Amino acid sequence: MIARFTRQISFFAPAAVMSAWATVMLHTAASGHLNRLLSPTFRSYVFTAAIILLILSALHLMLYQPVSVTDATPPSKRLRQMGRWLVLLLPVVAASILSPSALSSTTLANRTTYDSTAGVTPMPTMSDASKENVQAALSTDPNQPVPMEVTDLVTISHSPEMIKTFTGRQIRTIGFFAAPPGQSQKLVRWMMWCCAADAQPVSVELGGNTSGNWKDTQWLEVTGTAEFPSTLGRVIPKINVTNIKPTKEPDEPYLSP
Amino acid sequence: MFFAAFDLPTGPATAGISWPDVALSFFAIVLEGAPFLLLGAIVSGLVDVFLPAGVIKDWLPRSKTKGIFAALGAGLIFPLCECGAMPIVQRLIRKGVPPAVATTYMLAAPALNPLAMFSTYLAFRNQDPWLMVALRFGFSLAVLIFLGLWLVRVRPEQMLRAETLLGSTTRNPELSPNPGLVLTPRPGMSLGGLQQFTGVVIRDFTGVLLFLVIGAAAAALFSTGFNRNLLAPVGQNLFFGPLAGILLAQLLCLCSTTDAFIIAAFAPFSIPAKIAFLVAGPLIDLKLYWLYRSAFQPRFVHGLWLRALAATFLLTLLYSLRP
Numbered sequence: 001m002i003a004r005f006t007r008q009i010s011f012f013a014p015a016a017v018m019s020a021w022a023t024v025m026l027h028t029a030a031s032g033h034l035n036r037l038l039s040p041t042f043r044s045y046v047f048t049a050a051i052i053l054l055i056l057s058a059l060h061l062m063l064y065q066p067v068s069v070t071d072a073t074p075p076s077k078r079l080r081q082m083g084r085w086l087v088l089l090l091p092v093v094a095a096s097i098l099s100p101s102a103l104s105s106t107t108l109a110n111r112t113t114y115d116s117t118a119g120v121t122p123m124p125t126m127s128d129a130s131k132e133n134v135q136a137a138l139s140t141d142p143n144q145p146v147p148m149e150v151t152d153l154v155t156i157s158h159s160p161e162m163i164k165t166f167t168g169r170q171i172r173t174i175g176f177f178a179a180p181p182g183q184s185q186k187l188v189r190w191m192m193w194c195c196a197a198d199a200q201p202v203s204v205e206l207g208g209n210t211s212g213n214w215k216d217t218q219w220l221e222v223t224g225t226a227e228f229p230s231t232l233g234r235v236i237p238k239i240n241v242t243n244i245k246p247t248k249e250p251d252e253p254y255l256s257p
Numbered sequence: 258m259f260f261a262a263f264d265l266p267t268g269p270a271t272a273g274i275s276w277p278d279v280a281l282s283f284f285a286i287v288l289e290g291a292p293f294l295l296l297g298a299i300v301s302g303l304v305d306v307f308l309p310a311g312v313i314k315d316w317l318p319r320s321k322t323k324g325i326f327a328a329l330g331a332g333l334i335f336p337l338c339e340c341g342a343m344p345i346v347q348r349l350i351r352k353g354v355p356p357a358v359a360t361t362y363m364l365a366a367p368a369l370n371p372l373a374m375f376s377t378y379l380a381f382r383n384q385d386p387w388l389m390v391a392l393r394f395g396f397s398l399a400v401l402i403f404l405g406l407w408l409v410r411v412r413p414e415q416m417l418r419a420e421t422l423l424g425s426t427t428r429n430p431e432l433s434p435n436p437g438l439v440l441t442p443r444p445g446m447s448l449g450g451l452q453q454f455t456g457v458v459i460r461d462f463t464g465v466l467l468f469l470v471i472g473a474a475a476a477a478l479f480s481t482g483f484n485r486n487l488l489a490p491v492g493q494n495l496f497f498g499p500l501a502g503i504l505l506a507q508l509l510c511l512c513s514t515t516d517a518f519i520i521a522a523f524a525p526f527s528i529p530a531k532i533a534f535l536v537a538g539p540l541i542d543l544k545l546y547w548l549y550r551s552a553f554q555p556r557f558v559h560g561l562w563l564r565a566l567a568a569t570f571l572l573t574l575l576y577s578l579r580p
Contacts, residue, residue: 014459025288037285042292049292052299056462059455065443084467091470095284098277103481106275110484158383193515195285197480200519257518 006078011066013085015057020089022057024096025050032251036101039192039256102253103190103199105216108178112201145172145223150189151255153204153226153237163228163235171239172223174247177214178203185210187222187239192254199254208241221247274482283477286510286544290340290469297341298462301348302454310353317358324358325405329398332365338512339367339545340469344461347421347552356416357408360553364404364565368397368539373513377535380517389517389532392576396536400568404540407564411557421552465551472547476510479543483508489525499573502526502533503566506542513539529577533569540565 025046028034034043148171156162175187178201186203193200208224224241318324337345346363350356367373374390381389413422442452488505491497502520511519520526520534541549541562549558 014463017463018459021291025291028284028288034288037281037288042289045292046288049295052295056455056459059451060459063442063452063455065441087470088463088467091283091474092287095280095287099281099284100277103278103281104275106273107278107481110274110482112486193518194512195282195289197282197286197289197477198509198511198515198519200522 007066009082011064012061013082015060017085017088018053018057018060021092022050022053024092025053028096033096033099033101035252036196036254037099038195039254041256042194102217102249103196105178108188108201108217109180111199112180143170145170147171148173149255150175150187150204151191151202153239154202156226157228157235157237166226167228169226170223170242171226172221173204173239174219174221174250175203176217176219178216179214187220190254192256196254202255205236205238206241206244207238210241210244212244214244219247219249221245274478278481279477282481283473286473286476287470290473291466293338293341294344294465294469295458295462297337297344298458298465300341301344301461302457304345304348304352305457306450306454308352313349314353317354321355321357321409322406324355325361325402325409328358328361329365329369329401329405331362332369332401333371335366336370336372337366338514339539339548340465342366343465343468343548343551347461347465348457350413350417350421350552355409356413357405357411360408360416361401361405364540365401367513368401368536369394370513370539373517373539376514377517380521384521389528389535392528392532393517393535396532396569396572396576397539399572400536400540400565403568404561404564416553416557418552418554465548468547468551469544472510472544475547476542476544479508480510485523486525492523492526492530494527495529495577496574498527498530499533499570499577502530502535502573503537503569506534506538507566508543509538510542510544511538527577529573532576533573536573537566537569540569 028037029043029047029050034046038046146169150173153166153171153173156166173187175189178186178188180186185206187206188201188203190196190199191202192198206222207227214220221244222239222241223243224239227238227240228235229238230236318327342363346359349359349362374394377390377393378386380386408416485505488501491501494501505520506516509516509519516535516538520531523531526534546558546562549561553561
């Protein structure tokens with residue numbers, strides 16, 4: 001009786017685990033949570049993998065049947081084998097349920113290096129949208145705020161030519177608020193290269209009128225003039241705020257190259 | 258001289274750990290790695306079904322040492338990510354590729370990856386990019402040659418887990434994803450190649466996935482909970498800088514195409530510390546340690562870990578101490 005039960009469990013376990021992974025993957029993609037976990041490049045791979053896993057699960061059940069568990073297998077080893085399947089199943093299901101929608105200020109502090117707080121994380125390029133915005137900004141009313149990303153201001157801070165163009169320019173951007181102890185207030189975005197595990201905070205300093213009871217990691221829309229003051233030979237992107245207000249988290253909370 | 262230049266940190270040095278964030282990072286790592294692992298298992302299945310063992314042997318040089326250099330060249334031409342490489346390397350070994358050659362390729366593919374070099378150039382484009390690319394490539398190649406020449410002297414039974422050496426033939430009970438369980442075709446469903454392919458893919462995927470899950474848990478814990486600023490005070494030190502770079506690479510467990518962007522922004526680290534980070538990380542880290550354990554014996558993995566890190570440290574220390 002026990003041997004038969006063990007045999008059935010052993011046979012169905014691979015299909016159950018692969019189906020569970022596929023379900024978790026599909027649910028994560030469908031709920032939009034995947035946007036908070038992986039950069040856009042990798043998202044379609046997850047969807048494809050989920051479909052393949054479902055097919056493999058079906059093939060496993062259709063093509064094979066259990067015959068017998070080796071009699072010589074001691075009960076402790078059988079338990080260990082069951083444990084392997086549970087390790088494959090439980091952590092990923094638990095993580096899918098327990099993982100929050102955003103990284104906390106604790107992790108922000110752990111991943112903030114001295115210089116990334118001042119925004120020196122190198123960007124591969126400026127985002128395509130911002131390139132267009134820059135072109136538009138150069139040919140339109142200079143009093144109209146240019147919509148930009150936090151990372152674009154960091155990119156500009158590396159180019160003396162662009163600093164000249166944008167210094168004093170009205171800009172509008174969104175990010176979440178951070179006020180690390182002993183440091184100036186910042187507007188932050190997470191920059192995700194592959195996945196949330198490698199996300200790095202990128203920030204610009206906030207000056208001017210930032211009054212408001214803002215909480216750490218609260219999403220804000222900020223309008224103000226761009227400034228690029230130089231300290232000890234390093235340029236620090238800064239927004240001299242004229243208007244600041246709460247906003248909802250964007251569909252893509254992380255920025256990716 | 259070694260102990261000079263310990264600047265005190267000016268930022269937050271301790272922040273604690275957020276367990277929900279660890280869950281988030283863990284979930285992200287496994288979702289990123291699983292599709293590549295599945296791709297590797299599918300390629301492994303195709304190799305098993307369609308590639309006769311003799312063909313691969315004919316392609317390879319007779320001499321193991323020449324085979325090491327062929328593996329290094331293959332690492333340049335056929336880049337593979339770490340997760341996808343594991344099932345393929347195991348399958349190649351079962352198909353008769355000498356373990357030393359296959360292992361050298363496994364180490365070289367992420368380390369010498371042209372994409373990794375390109376991302377290094379982009380990340381350091383404001384900080385002498387060609388020097389960083391040359392140092393990363395040159396030091397990685399030197400460490401890989403050292404490791405390859407050591408690998409040819411290690412006997413396969415000392416290197417590989419018993420199950421990695423088995424399963425080279427079809428209809429093998431080891432094809433079952435659960436050792437001890439023997440699967441047979443359902444009546445009327447004997448589809449030959451498809452059945453063999455399915456068995457290999459499921460076995461390879463679930464077999465390595467277990468180690469990816471364990472490795473991802475370790476990587477998530479440290480990449481989320483470890484405060485990077487703790488290493489900042491020694492980052493510029495001639496001796497401890499490279500050690501700090503190696504330690505950070507072990508804890509953060511980044512992909513070789515991403516790591517340059519992370520470390521380029523870490524101003525407290527000197528160039529030797531950054532190079533140590535970039536050379537050591539793709540060879541072995543906490544996540545790769547567990548992935549390697551899916552195919553290799555623990556003692557061998559420990560030896561590989563020690564040698565890879567010692568060679569990286571020696572090279573970067575020599576660069577750090579140059580006149």
